Amino acid sequence: MDALVLDHISKSYGPVRAVRDVSLRVPRGELFGLIGPDGAGKTTLFRILATLLLPDAGTATVAGHDTRTRQGMRAIRELLGYMPGRFSLYQDLTVAENLDFFAALFRTTVPANYELIRDIYEPLAPFRDRRAGALSGGMKQKLALCCALIHKPEVLLLDEPTTGVDAVSRQEFWQVLAQLKARGITILVSTPYMDEAARCERVALMQEGQVLRVDTPAALQAAYPGPLYAVRARGGLYPLLLSLRAYPDTRTAYAFGEEVHLSLRPAPPAAAEAELRGYLARAGHAGVQVRRLMPTIEDTFMELLGTRPAAIAPAAP
Numbered sequence: 001m002d003a004l005v006l007d008h009i010s011k012s013y014g015p016v017r018a019v020r021d022v023s024l025r026v027p028r029g030e031l032f033g034l035i036g037p038d039g040a041g042k043t044t045l046f047r048i049l050a051t052l053l054l055p056d057a058g059t060a061t062v063a064g065h066d067t068r069t070r071q072g073m074r075a076i077r078e079l080l081g082y083m084p085g086r087f088s089l090y091q092d093l094t095v096a097e098n099l100d101f102f103a104a105l106f107r108t109t110v111p112a113n114y115e116l117i118r119d120i121y122e123p124l125a126p127f128r129d130r131r132a133g134a135l136s137g138g139m140k141q142k143l144a145l146c147c148a149l150i151h152k153p154e155v156l157l158l159d160e161p162t163t164g165v166d167a168v169s170r171q172e173f174w175q176v177l178a179q180l181k182a183r184g185i186t187i188l189v190s191t192p193y194m195d196e197a198a199r200c201e202r203v204a205l206m207q208e209g210q211v212l213r214v215d216t217p218a219a220l221q222a223a224y225p226g227p228l229y230a231v232r233a234r235g236g237l238y239p240l241l242l243s244l245r246a247y248p249d250t251r252t253a254y255a256f257g258e259e260v261h262l263s264l265r266p267a268p269p270a271a272a273e274a275e276l277r278g279y280l281a282r283a284g285h286a287g288v289q290v291r292r293l294m295p296t297i298e299d300t301f302m303e304l305l306g307t308r309p310a311a312i313a314p315a316a317p
Ligand SMILES: Nc1ncnc2c1ncn2[C@@H]1O[C@H](COP(=O)(O)OP(=O)(O)OP(=O)(O)O)[C@@H](O)[C@H]1O
Pocket: 013, 016, 017, 018, 019, 036, 037, 038, 039, 040, 041, 042, 043, 044, 045, 160
């Protein structure tokens, strides 16, 4: 049985269609990523799965339990760990008090389940009497994860757990997720950061309430259509971008840092590069550099988005 099933789920807030006809399946034990910019509908899906919000249409199940029935809700709340993006900790309670509180909610104790959180909690232990509000971002994140894990959930929902967290803590966090997965816990994690997508077994790329594609990170990269190049030239990005958009063999061209990422219609790469250089020279661009690139998931997402590249967050700092 799949751990998580979303079947034709839709949800609107007044006129805002936050989630539109989303269907997804996450098998038991998978580390699955929801990837998409702010407002894509990720939090809404988490709230529906956590039984905090009813969908307008469609059904959702967690470990086979229906999120809409009273009985289902009760069962799901026992087996689910949920780390919301914000406000999951009581800022005025200490580290130890937060943990005790979440354990008590589930009629358990911290010592009874300490083994599951030991590795994550140990760096926090010296700060056990510090108020949660006075912790660093990385420590808050670790404490929030401990609180979500303290009742030994089968399924873990993590809504943007690494947003606003430093690079080292992000790295550690993903290592922890790999350990939790190795224990058989199913993990659904969302992130706006494309570089984190590669750490998931499968990802769903979301935009404006819809799932654009579901696949493994490797398959998403491999599915990139046509060759991809990074192009730069003296004289500024914008004139170069305009010329490349007017080039007849261009599929997509968008600014990416100080370069233009250009995908061309499939052609033998050597001929394509020579033709492109000739075209740019005729268009008056000097100092042209063209490099062949391995497409990333971010490039695939840009390609799928087509006209709305500005909506995406770049790799996190
Ligand atoms: N309570 C609400 N009332 C009105 N609109 C809402 C509400 N909650 C979310 N929305 C809108 O629904 C859309 C999807 O929001 P959602 O929070 O699910 O997306 P998200 O991908 O999690 O983005 P974020 O990272 O910004 O939370 C957005 O346009 C958002 O502004």
